[in-house]
Amino acid sequence: MKILVCVKQVPGSSNVEVDPVTGVLKRNGVLSKINPYDLYAIETALFISEKFGAEVESITMGPPQAKDVILETVCMGASRGTVLSDRRFAGADVLSTAHTLSHGIKISGKYDIIICGKQTTDGDTAQVGAELAEYLGIPNVSNVISVNDIRENKLYLTAGLDDKTVSLSITMPCLISVEGDINTPRLPSYKIKRSLNDDVVRFLSLDDFNDKNAERFGLNGSATQVERIFPPEKNDTKITFDGDYKNQASNLYSLLVSKKMLEVEK
Amino acid sequence: MYNKVTDADIAALKAILGNKNVLVGDEISPDYSHDELSGVEKMPETVVKVSSTEEISAVMKLAYSRSIPVTVRGSGTGLVGAAVPVMGGILMETLKMNKILSLDSDNLTVTVQPGVLLMELAEFAEQHDFLYPPDPGEKSATVGGNISTNAGGMRAVKYGVTRDYVRSLTVVMPNGEVITLGGKVAKNSSGYSLKDLVIGSEGTLCIISEAVLKLVPLPKHSISLLVPFCNMKSAIEAVPKIICSKVIPTAIEYMSRDTILFSEDYLGKKFPDTKSDAYILLTFDGSTKEQVDKDMEIVADLCLEIGATDVYIVDTDERKKAVWSARGAFLEAIKASTTEMDECDVVVPVNKIDEFIKYTHELAEIHNVRIPSFGHAGDGNLHVYICRDKLSKTKWERTLSLCFDSMYKKARELGGLVSGEHGIGYVKKSYLKYQYGDVHVAIMEGIKKVFDEKNILNPGKIY
Numbered sequence: 001m002k003i004l005v006c007v008k009q010v011p012g013s014s015n016v017e018v019d020p021v022t023g024v025l026k027r028n029g030v031l032s033k034i035n036p037y038d039l040y041a042i043e044t045a046l047f048i049s050e051k052f053g054a055e056v057e058s059i060t061m062g063p064p065q066a067k068d069v070i071l072e073t074v075c076m077g078a079s080r081g082t083v084l085s086d087r088r089f090a091g092a093d094v095l096s097t098a099h100t101l102s103h104g105i106k107i108s109g110k111y112d113i114i115i116c117g118k119q120t121t122d123g124d125t126a127q128v129g130a131e132l133a134e135y136l137g138i139p140n141v142s143n144v145i146s147v148n149d150i151r152e153n154k155l156y157l158t159a160g161l162d163d164k165t166v167s168l169s170i171t172m173p174c175l176i177s178v179e180g181d182i183n184t185p186r187l188p189s190y191k192i193k194r195s196l197n198d199d200v201v202r203f204l205s206l207d208d209f210n211d212k213n214a215e216r217f218g219l220n221g222s223a224t225q226v227e228r229i230f231p232p233e234k235n236d237t238k239i240t241f242d243g244d245y246k247n248q249a250s251n252l253y254s255l256l257v258s259k260k261m262l263e264v265e266k
Numbered sequence: 267m268y269n270k271v272t273d274a275d276i277a278a279l280k281a282i283l284g285n286k287n288v289l290v291g292d293e294i295s296p297d298y299s300h301d302e303l304s305g306v307e308k309m310p311e312t313v314v315k316v317s318s319t320e321e322i323s324a325v326m327k328l329a330y331s332r333s334i335p336v337t338v339r340g341s342g343t344g345l346v347g348a349a350v351p352v353m354g355g356i357l358m359e360t361l362k363m364n365k366i367l368s369l370d371s372d373n374l375t376v377t378v379q380p381g382v383l384l385m386e387l388a389e390f391a392e393q394h395d396f397l398y399p400p401d402p403g404e405k406s407a408t409v410g411g412n413i414s415t416n417a418g419g420m421r422a423v424k425y426g427v428t429r430d431y432v433r434s435l436t437v438v439m440p441n442g443e444v445i446t447l448g449g450k451v452a453k454n455s456s457g458y459s460l461k462d463l464v465i466g467s468e469g470t471l472c473i474i475s476e477a478v479l480k481l482v483p484l485p486k487h488s489i490s491l492l493v494p495f496c497n498m499k500s501a502i503e504a505v506p507k508i509i510c511s512k513v514i515p516t517a518i519e520y521m522s523r524d525t526i527l528f529s530e531d532y533l534g535k536k537f538p539d540t541k542s543d544a545y546i547l548l549t550f551d552g553s554t555k556e557q558v559d560k561d562m563e564i565v566a567d568l569c570l571e572i573g574a575t576d577v578y579i580v581d582t583d584e585r586k587k588a589v590w591s592a593r594g595a596f597l598e599a600i601k602a603s604t605t606e607m608d609e610c611d612v613v614v615p616v617n618k619i620d621e622f623i624k625y626t627h628e629l630a631e632i633h634n635v636r637i638p639s640f641g642h643a644g645d646g647n648l649h650v651y652i653c654r655d656k657l658s659k660t661k662w663e664r665t666l667s668l669c670f671d672s673m674y675k676k677a678r679e680l681g682g683l684v685s686g687e688h689g690i691g692y693v694k695k696s697y698l699k700y701q702y703g704d705v706h707v708a709i710m711e712g713i714k715k716v717f718d719e720k721n722i723l724n725p726g727k728i729y
Contacts, residue, residue, distance in 0.1 A: 012582065031555065036584045075579070184536035184588055187492060187578035190566045 001054035001150075003045045004111040006101060006132070007038040007073060007081075009066045010122045018231040034069040037117030039076075039185035044147060044178050045115050046077045046186065052150045055079055059108065061089055061100055070201050075188035079200070082108050086205040091219030093226075094127045100217055101128070102135035103209045108202075113155065114175040118143070129177035140175040141168065145182050268353060268722070269333050271311035279314055279356075282324045287362075289313040297342065298357055299350065304606060306347035306692050310337065310357035317362045319436060319444055319475040326473065327442035329356055329722055336440075337724045338469040340381060340408030344415070345609060346691025348468045352726040360410050363475070366390050373450045374481050375433055380410025380474045387479075396481035399425035401517075402687060403594060410474050416466035418687035420517040423644035424551075425482070427687070429465045436476035437464060440718040450478055463713060468689050469724040471717040485551035487558045488516070490580035492589055493569045494542030498522055498627075500573045501544035502620040505643045508548070509616060511568050513561045516549040518644025519593060520619075525600065525640050529592040532599035537592050538585070542575060546643060547593060596640050597649070604636070604653035608666055608693075612677040613647040613686030625676050626650050633665050647686030674700065690728045698729055 012031035045056045058073035058081035060066050070081035084104040092100060105111065114136075119126035126142075133140030141159055149156040154169045160179055170176070206212055214220060239255065241248040256262040279288045290312050299307045316322050329336045335355030342349055351357045363379035366387065370376070374396070378387060385405035391398040400412060401419035411417070413435070418427040434448035447461035448454060464471055495501035501520055508518065522544050526537050539545075548565060552558045566577040580589050601607060614622050623639060630637040636655055641648040652669050654662045674684060674697040684690065684697045699707055707729045714721070 033582045036582070039584070184538050185585075187538045187580060187585060187589075190491070190563075190577035190579055191570060193579070194563075194567070 001048075001052065001112045002110065003048060003054050003056045003113045003115060004105065004108075005038070005041050005045045005056065005058045005073065005078065006114065006116045006128070007042070007058050007060045007069050008035045008120050008122075009033070009060065009062050009069045010035045010120055018229060020231060032065070032068070034072050035117060035120045035122075037119055037121065037180050038069075039117070040178050040180055040182055041115040041117040042073055042076055042078065043183045043185040044144075044176075045113075047183065048113070048147055048150070049077070054112070057081055057108075057111075059084070059101065059104060061085070061092070061097060061104070064203070067201050067203075071193070071196060072188050074196065074200050075190075075192045076186055077189075080202070081200065082202045082204055084204050086207075086217075088206050088214045088220075089218045091222065092217070093222035093224045094123070094125050095131060095223045096218060096221040098128050098131035098135055099221060101132050103211060104204055105132075105136065107204065107208060107210065110173070112172045112174075114138075114173070116175065116177045118177055118180050126177075129175060133175040136173075136175070138173050138175055139170050140177070141170055142177040144176045144178045147176075267333070268335050268355060268725075271334055271355065275328065275332060275334065276312060278328055279312065279325065282328070283314055283316065283321055287315040287317070289315075298339070298359075301339075301342045301344040301347060301349045301691075303345050303347050303608075303691075303693060305608075306350050306352070308350055308352050308354065310351040311354050313357045313359060315359050315362050319438060322358070322438045322473050322475050323442045323444055325356070325358065326438050326440060330441045330720065333720055333722060335722050335725050336473075338410070338414075338473050340411035340414075341383065341404075341406050343404045343407045344411065344691060345611075345688045346685070347693050348415070348689050348691030348724070348727055349411075350692060352692055355722075358473070360408060363410075364408075367476070369394055369396075370450065374483075375450055375478050376481055377476065377478045378409050379476060380408060380413075382409045383407070384409060384412060391481055392484060395484045397484045398431065398479060398481055400428045400431055403597060409477060409479070413465055413474055413477060414468050415687065415689040418642070418645070418647060420519060420549075420642060422642060422647070423518055424514045424516045429462065431480045432461065432465055432477060433480050434478035435461050435464055435474050437472040438475050439472050440720060440723050444475070448478075466689070468691060468727055470714060470727055471723065473723070483553075486553050487555045488549060488551035488586075489558055489562050490547060490549045490586060490589060491562060491566055491569070492539065492578040492580055493546045493548065493566075493574045494539060494576055494578070495544045495546070495574055496542060498544040498623060499620060501546050502623055502643060504546060504569060504572050504574065505619060506617045507572055508546075508565055508568060509644065511564055513550070513564050515561075515565065515644060516551045517547070518642070519547040519640065520643040521545050521547065521593065521596070521640045522638065525596055525638050526592060528599040528603045528638070529595045532602050533592065533595050535588075535592070538588055539578060546574075547580075547589065593640075600638055600651050600653070603638075604655050606654035606662065607651045608670070609688070610650045610652070610670060610673050611641075611647065611686050611688045612650070612673065612682050612684060613645070614677055614680045614682030616644070616646045618680040618682065619643055619646055619648065622648060622673075622676060622680060622682070626673065629669050629672055633669055635665050635669065637669070642686070645686070646682070670697070692727055695727070695729055702729075 009032045012033040056078045058078045061084040116129035143160045145160050146158045156169050241251045299309045335353040337351040338358045339349040360381040363381040365379045367377040399421050401421045402417040412428050416429050436446050550561045626637045636653040639650040690698045
């Protein structure tokens with residue numbers, strides 16, 4: 001059995017500032033890291049590998065330095081990984097990203113299970129997984145909270161649905177997107193890191209793809225265009241109530257009612 | 267020898283502090299009768315909530331003239347009964363004095379009131395790109411309490427303890443007089459260092475009403491390593507070798523698998539690895555990623571050479587949280603795993619930790635009692651817990667006393683001291699006397715007499 005985990009390199013801190021004039025993320029000096037949600041996907045893959053036997057690989061799309069996140073998956077227990085890197089992939093939206101990944105996956109090998117994290121911490125769309133499954137023509141389940149069994153070519157899962165959970169099975173090959181916080185991802189091993197060699201990472205570009213038409217990738221292949229990025233408005237207003245605690249409580253109550261945060265029984 | 271608090275005293279206190287800041291009778295919550303140590307309790311006759319140096323001074327003038335004992339209390343997070351008013355009298359709470367008064371970026375100091383919580387100070391410093399390095403586990407403790415016990419914490423290996431960060435103290439003497447000790451200066455060879463006498467004096471000499479603390483530039487990068495070993499012996503033996511590597515980690519903590527499992531149960535959250543019997547957790551910090559990575563790699567390579575089964579990298583906020591939140595919960599987790607417990611926070615020379623821990627395992631077997639431990643391997647400060655579990659009260663008290671006697675004796679043999687960071691308070695007094703002997707204790711008594719000839723400040727503590 002072969003499992004592929006999709007990962008992404010994201011800014012290392014959630015406090016990346018946005019230039020208020022240009023709307024561009026101020027990435028200078030900000031270190032990058034593997035998308036935290038992807039760690040749950042890797043841990044899920046390694047759990048399946050240990051319990052049912054499987055080889056785990058990883059894939060990412062990004063600039064050459066995205067190699068670091070592939071190496072990190074290897075340090076956690078994956079055997080190798082692929083970086084889809086080409087200037088012509090740049091500026092991709094959700095659809096274009098899923099499209100590019102699907103082409104990279106098609107020429108990388110056959111996988112029984114593809115696992116994605118719920119979303120990324122920089123894009124936050126939570127759509128790449130489902131769209132990738134569509135491009136690959138395989139079934140997919142989102143919001144997976146546990147992988148319970150694998151038998152007769154089927155994956156038995158529990159998925160979350162807001163206020164309830166659902167148990168279901170899905171025929172392999174398939175794609176699942178796992179929820180955050182469903183496991184404790186293992187830590188990368190320094191022992192593996194210091195013995196790494198370059199052949200665990202493979203780079204693929206548009207020239208390696210079956211479809212070499214640059215118009216269908218990156219910004220050109222995107223269905224959406226970003227008009228403007230702006231930081232959300234900050235609200236630093238603080239209201240302080242003085243006086244004795246009865247007055248303070250009464251003032252707080254009135255404020256909450258006026259803001260419609262409390263319902264008043266009539 | 268002491269006077270009881272009378273109605274006239276209460277009226278006088280209310281005149282100084284206002285009615286709502288003086289509690290009597292049923293208004294006094296039982297929480298004021300103890301700290302986080304179980305077994306030592308005494309209700310104060312009154313609780314007063316002070317807001318300024320002037321108020322402290324006025325209260326002390328009254329207490330001094332009336333010979334009423336005064337015990338100062340911050341958050342009440344102590345572990346040795348130091349803030350328990352064992353002689354009754356006035357319990358003075360400093361939590362209302364919780365203002366960070368000023369930041370002096372030229373002199374790298376911050377001036378605070380004693381009731382500021384450690385976590386508030388840490389956050390304030392970080393917001394201004396500084397670090398207040400002392401980092402004891404109890405973040406809701408007050409700065410005043412930290413100074414009074416010379417609190418240490420995990421970063422002591424590299425940065426030292428609270429004492430190293432106190433530049434100046436404004437204190438109220440038992441008779442109400444206000445003096446300032448030390449100053450915003452880096453060097454000081456101007457007579458006896460009274461400031462340093464006050465630090466760690468557990469509220470027995472004078473009352474701290476303001477402190478000027480030293481800050482350091484905030485390190486921009488940090489990384490932790492979780493290093494698994496097949497047993498505690500090899501984990502602990504690695505520590506002196508790491509220190510000899512000349513790379514100075516910020517923290518070196520040791521932890522056993524058992525303790526990690528308690529923490530998992532307590533937090534309801536799995537730890538990233540529990541396959542090994544023993545772990546060392548190290549942190550490195552610095553101004554550049556390159557320097558931090560280089561230090562980390564030197565120590566990681568060394569650990570693998572000396573028998574670590576692997577070295578796990580804890581490099582992102584999420585990973586640090588997963589590992590350090592478990593470490594931070596150890597005390598509460600062990601507490602939750604048993605019916606009652608008591609702790610020994612001895613400090614021994616770093617190269618004797620292994621011997622001491624091995625000895626606690628022997629004691630556990632001899633007395634058939636559970637003695638989990640964790641602690642600051644890098645500075646020799648151990649936290650050893652004797653758990654009551656299902657023992658009867660009589661058996662528990664006997665076992666506890668036997669274990670403590672043996673452990674403090676062993677610590678002394680190894681060149682160690684009674685307390686690394688919790689203080690002596692009420693419950694460790696006999697061990698301090700045993701450790702120091704008559705001459706040493708007589709000098710301490712003499713110092714106490716000079717500061718507080720009426721013995722009204724936190725009487726019955728330390729010796």
